[in-house]
């Protein structure tokens with residue numbers, strides 16, 4: 001299909017109304033003719049034009065602003081136009097109906113505009129993923145990370161690596177081709193292989209981020225643990241501002257793992273309520289305790305709640321490699337914040353200013369607890385990470401593995417050149433230049449219609 005036969009996409013790009021303004025976008029070869037039909041003219045590029053938008057019989061549908069972005073300097077790389085009209089449902093419906101009746105125009109499925117931008121080389125695949133995350137971002141940390149990705153910070157770096165590897169492979173292959181001719185200096189391949197080592201080291205630095213990017217995207221796990229009846233579920237409900245978990249005075253009420261999503265000073269947090277740790281004959285409760293312990297293993301922070309101010313049991317500490325409160329967050333293990341719960345029941349004398357104490361009943365100490373959690377998570381997310389999701393990490397890790405094999409001095413040069421090629425291919429998949437068909441569907445399914 002040549003470009004002039006490609007369908008012209010149209011969709012409501014703003015949220016469903018009623019709203020003050022709605023934005024309807026078109027992209028494709030029929031944009032100019034559609035503008036002519038609806039607006040009576042094609043406005044000057046990139047300048048807002050105001051006027052009547054007309055139905056097929058000449059009657060006015062609405063008055064609004066029209067913007068025209070000729071190819072290739074548009075979001076998709078094709079001709080693009082946007083209508084800004086009143087955001088009433090009937091206005092939007094009438095304009096969409098009008099556009100749908102024009103020759104060559106088809107309703108855009110989810111992510112279709114971004115897909116055109118990708119196919120036209122306006123964005124690499126990591127930027128597409130960043131844009132999907134940006135639309136979904138709920139906290140400041142998520143917004144910052146997604147924007148960086150959407151602007152191509154990672155994709156551009158990956159393409160530089162790829163260019164370096166192409167040059168390295170060319171050098172190694174040149175050595176191979178001319179090996180018989182004796183007069184080719186052996187250092188040509190050596191130069192190439194030195195580049196390989198430099199690129200591999202850079203990739204390893206990017207990978208060694210402790211998974212921060214994925215955590216920012218998917219949320220930091222804050223796991224609430226403690227003995228039965230410590231008030232874990234009450235605290236989770238209090239922080240969620242709603243009754244997520246069942247609270248009773250019966251020990252062993254919570255048997256499942258419950259999750260609540262929170263925005264903690266801009267950081268996305270998944271607060272996890274768990275079963276109280278104790279030995280029980282009840283099979284369901286035993287399973288709850290098992291799940292609680294396994295969740296502790298992937299926690300970013302454990303909140304240990306105990307109304308008596310007790311410390312977490314040593315087997316829990318050993319089981320998940322936790323370290324005591326105040327430990328250096330940089331040295332591995334899951335940090336534990338020990339909290340005395342139900343502090344409203346403490347006498348003034350018992351309260352210790354150096355120890356966190358909270359009451360879900362009165363709200364006492366809650367701000368201090370949130371600060372303590374935020375401090376730990378901020379230290380974990382201080383340095384931004386380039387990698388935001390598993391797909392990206394897998395591609396870079398595959399490239400590193402191939403380069404490590406390419407660096408093996410015992411391997412024949414043919415094999416080493418081939419491993420460099422494999423690494424380039426993994427980077428090609430990362431930015432979406434090779435073998436992407438099967439991932440595209442999954443990626444664009446995350447988009448909304450109109451993006």
Ligand SMILES: Nc1nc2c(ncn2[C@@H]2O[C@H](COP(=O)(O)OP(=O)(O)O)[C@@H](O)[C@H]2O)c(=O)[nH]1
Nearest residue numbers: 229230231232233234247248249342359360361
């Ligand atoms: N006085 C007081 N009672 C609390 C507080 N938090 C929870 N409780 C009570 O302690 C009991 C157990 O609470 P729950 O949240 O189910 O504890 P969990 O087993 O750790 O999840 C319930 O009767 C709650 O009403 C608190 O801050 N102050």
Ligand SMILES: [Mg+2]
Nearest residue numbers: 232233253254
């Ligand atoms: Mg509970």
